[in-house]
Amino acid sequence: MGQDRIWWRGVVAAATVGLVALAVPGPAFAKEGPDLAAVERLVTDFADQGGYPGIAIAITKGDQVVHVGGYGHDSSGAAVTATTPLPAASLSKSFTALAVMQLVEAGKMALDAPVRGYLPDFRIADPRGARITVRQLLNQTSGITDGTLPEKSLPQPDSLAAAVVRARDATLAADPGTRYSYTNTNYHLAARLVEVVAGEPFAQYLRRHVLDPAGMQASATIDLTPRDLPQDVREGHIYAYGASIPLAEPKRFVNGSDGVITTAEDMAQWLIVQNNAGKSANGVPLVSAESIAAMHTSSDPRWTYGMGWDIDQEGRVRHNGVWFTYTASQLLLPSGYGIAVIGNSGIGLGNEGTDQLADGLATLVAGGKPSSGAPIRLIVDLVVAGLTLLSLLLGLRNLRRTQAWATRLVTRPAWRLVLRLLPRLVPLALLVMLPDLLSQVVAAGRDITFVQLGYYSVALVTWTTVAAAMNLGVLGTRTVALVRLRRSTGTTPVPEASAQLAAR
Structure with missing residues (x-):
């Protein structure tokens, strides 16, 4: 344990702290922002307490980048930087939701129309499934749950089309639109919906219509872990008795739900789209301001989930992401700040992900003093x-x-x-x-x-x-x-x- 900490602190001390130039043309970095020394202390303290060998963060305000950076190291020992490719995990759902909203704005589908009208192959083992709408997939209120379709325990599909076939065994825990229940299956189906309606593979659609226009050239989406992970994405970590252990992500189908691979630099561009009325840093519109607001807002007071985003107890818009070897968080503040965090260790007992760090950074940008918890x-x-x-x-x-x-x-x-x-x-x-x-x-x-x-x-x-x-x-x-x-x-x-x- 002591040697691990000495190694970690040595790497952190050697890591570059400062502003990183964006990989694509965009706005200048914001002239004002948090104390970067305070940011480093907060990140490294969290990493020590949570057992994260490496963490990447992005902070934006409006259409400007405040700070992007990496801290610590990956499982190969290389420094984590603002350009290190990392899994965004379930932050990916916000990308899928935006792709759907683009097709809605283009008049190619309607949010409150049944999914089956656009996806004829969609059948489940419950007659109520015919009533499931596009909005209910994005709201996580379709009635499909992990209990009615245990998506991790079942054999894993290798494509979105195969995920639709697997869903035929699903039943519903409730009538569509009456109960919130988070499951990756809803977003597998939503991504397949994009494929069929747009007439091109989801990964290609996301590249041409979402990632490139947003200025996220280093990002992509994959189908299956660990098979499809790019070679430059290192193994994440699990944690045991004070040691972080490199390990490959178990086999899982992730496209549409948690398959986006990205960098801190690219996540800064994504946060800008969210806080800039649907426009990229260069002013390229991805969706309308109305669609952004709809994704950030729950459609029913019975739950807090919008479409690919959730609303926390303080009314802030956010979403976290969990792999078994990585975790991530994104947070949008009413002040216009956006925060993204990706860490290369999975959740576990005593550590429920990177939300605590995102909250600490939010306190820091607001001029407050974040509290540091015990290990x-x-x-x-x-x-x-x-x-x-x-x-x-x-x-x-x-x-x-x-x-x-x-x-x-x-x-x-x-x-x-x-x-x-x-x-x-x-x-x-x-x-x-x-x-x-x-x-x-x-x-x-x-x-x-x-x-x-x-x-x-x-x-x-x-x-x-x-x-x-x-x-x-x-x-x-x-x-x-x-x-x-x-x-x-x-x-x-x-x-x-x-x-x-x-x-x-």
Whole structure:
């Protein structure tokens, strides 16, 4: 842990801090902005606390870039800079929503028309699916949920067309338009809608109509991780016991939902589009100001999600992004500031992503002093490590006492012995149910596989595995010891009253 921090601080000290020239023609950097030394302190403190080896940020105001920069290093040891390509994760949904709004403005589709009218192949295993509208996909109110279509647990498609086919097994958790439920499937379908209506692959459409006009030449979108990741996108990290471990993203279909690869420089251009009434830094219109406002606003007071954007408790417009090896956040402030953050480590117990850093930067640009939290991620892992060690020691102690335990209880009725041993299966049941439990308790019903759970928390999976293994070992050895002892001594269970006396 200490060596990791020394290495991290050495890299940070060597990283370039300052303004980075934009890769495409655009407006000059803003003359006023936050204290860059304060920005560096905030970013590096957050990185230390959250276990992020590298972080890239972008800060804009109106149509101007305030600051773009990178801090720390990637999994190859190279410095993270403003031009380092990084996954934007679910920030990608805002790109898909804008592409849909372009086609709406062009009169090629209507937000409140059924999806099936534009996408004839769209069928689900619920007759109500015929009523799902374009707006409901973008609002995350289609009725499809991770519970009715577990998109991470199912076999992964390799194209948007295949994602539509996979969705045919979906049912609805609620009538379309009546309940908000976040799922990547809605945005897989929305991206396929763009393909079909525009008559070109989604990646090509996004390049020609969104990324290039916005001045985001270094950005792209992919179908499948890790297969389609560009070679210059390094592995992200998972976190365990104070160490950040490089690891490839698990296989997932991400196009339309969380497949955009970008840079801090390019994200600055994206923030400008959002805060500049739909126009790029060079004045190129991507969508109207009305469409931008519609995407940033919930269409129903029952939920806060707009179209590819959410509204937080302070009324600010934002969206976060989560891969298992990267996290990201984008935040738009009423003052005209835009903030984007991408970090090269996944979420986990004690770390729910980069929103805390985005909020700290928002406080900083407003002239406030951000609060710095404790290193919760490390504390949580150390507590779980202590529980793991305790489970191991208790298991070993019980294994050593197996013969004495069997000798003492050999005359007990069989049903009472079963009741004593049955709780030993609880840790195994917990291990088997852990993905579902975590999904309901932590992830608001989002789907997760057991392998992905290992990415989320090595410490938690290790603890439950050790506890299950030790308890199964105790259960097995005690059962064998009882059987052998009864066979060797010819002992038979005594009536319950006698057994109670014998036990005294």
